[in-house]
Amino acid sequence: MLHADPERVSAWRRLRAMVADATPTERDALLHEQATWIRRSVVSMIDSARQGHIGGDFSVTDILATLYFAVLDIDPGRPEWPERDRYIQSKGHAAASLYSTLARCGFFPPEELDTFMAPLSPLNGHPNRNEIPGVETNTGPLGHGLPVAVGTAIGAKLAGRRSRTFVALGDGEMQEGSNWEALMAGAHHHLDNLTAIIDRNRLQQGARTEDTNALDPLDEKLAAFNWEVRVVDGHDYAQLLNAFGPSTTGRPVAVVANTIKGHGVSFIEDRVEWHHKVPDADQVRAALEELV
Ligand SMILES: Cc1ncc(C[n+]2csc(CCOP(=O)(O)OP(=O)(O)O)c2C)c(N)n1
Numbered sequence: 001m002l003h004a005d006p007e008r009v010s011a012w013r014r015l016r017a018m019v020a021d022a023t024p025t026e027r028d029a030l031l032h033e034q035a036t037w038i039r040r041s042v043v044s045m046i047d048s049a050r051q052g053h054i055g056g057d058f059s060v061t062d063i064l065a066t067l068y069f070a071v072l073d074i075d076p077g078r079p080e081w082p083e084r085d086r087y088i089q090s091k092g093h094a095a096a097s098l099y100s101t102l103a104r105c106g107f108f109p110p111e112e113l114d115t116f117m118a119p120l121s122p123l124n125g126h127p128n129r130n131e132i133p134g135v136e137t138n139t140g141p142l143g144h145g146l147p148v149a150v151g152t153a154i155g156a157k158l159a160g161r162r163s164r165t166f167v168a169l170g171d172g173e174m175q176e177g178s179n180w181e182a183l184m185a186g187a188h189h190h191l192d193n194l195t196a197i198i199d200r201n202r203l204q205q206g207a208r209t210e211d212t213n214a215l216d217p218l219d220e221k222l223a224a225f226n227w228e229v230r231v232v233d234g235h236d237y238a239q240l241l242n243a244f245g246p247s248t249t250g251r252p253v254a255v256v257a258n259t260i261k262g263h264g265v266s267f268i269e270d271r272v273e274w275h276h277k278v279p280d281a282d283q284v285r286a287a288l289e290e291l292v
């Protein structure tokens with residue numbers, strides 16, 4: 001099990017306070033800075049591991065930066081604090097972006113990121129809650145994060161805790177039937193403490209979602225399952241912050257975050273092969289030049 005990095009935790013606390021006090025323009029700049037750090041870290045991790053899922057890492061990065069640096073009520077120095085908000089990354093293949101975010105918050109030392117997917121490293125290709133502080137549940141097999149999040153949200157209500165639960169899913173992942181059972185259960189139990197975020201990048205592994213098993217009209221389907229639906233630009237911090245506010249209807253909230261797979265690096269953006277393609281040395285250099 002990894003342990004917290006006290007210096008990074010202090011830096012994260014200072015940053016959170018700055019974001020809270022900032023003007024909208026300053027806040028966006030601070031969040032962009034975190035997201036850029038995360039994306040650069042993902043490039044280095046995938047470069048050294050020679051494997052990973054760069055496209056899905058980049059589409060969810062602004063969502064992660066917004067949650068961890070402006071929304072979640074957490075304490076990276078006390079990852080098991082019972083009153084904490086929970087974030088579950090159901091799209092576990094985007095592990096590099098989650099690990100980079102957790103390290104940036106101080107859940108563990110950022111130097112550990114260099115071991116990504118190396119033999120015996122706790123930082124596997126998919127997140128393991130028994131090895132990594134801040135990981136709430138193991139994910140990787142698609143279609144399980146939302147069902148677990150429903151249970152987590154019910155658990156918070158039963159325990160009388162005000163903790164909120166957030167879960168991020170891939171859009172291709174929404175083709176898993178288990179999610180639709182969980183959506184029914186979430187509405188049935190009036191889980192106003194639950195927010196599901198769908199990373200709507202319109203690509204899955206090997207093809208576009210709408211050519212594989214079409215999801216549209218996704219917002220109407222989610223509304224028909226009795227969720228409060230918010231459709232936003234998943235790379236716009238102000239819109240994301242708004243969307244992550246509490247439920248206003250007593251129903252669970254579904255955020256359809258329209259994103260670009262590979263966002264941030266022009267030659268990776270919206271290209272199906274970059275689901276899990278690994279950049280060569282020239283591409284690593286070019287990617288880091290763009291990520292500023
Ligand atoms: C049950 C299951 N089937 C297949 C896979 C292999 N797989 C990993 S990622 C992926 C595509 C996911 O697409 P999407 O949910 O849209 O994620 P994103 O575009 O954000 O990468 C697939 C099929 C898996 N991890 N789990």
Ligand SMILES: [Mg+2]
Pocket residue numbers: 170171172199200201202203204
């Ligand atoms: Mg997708």
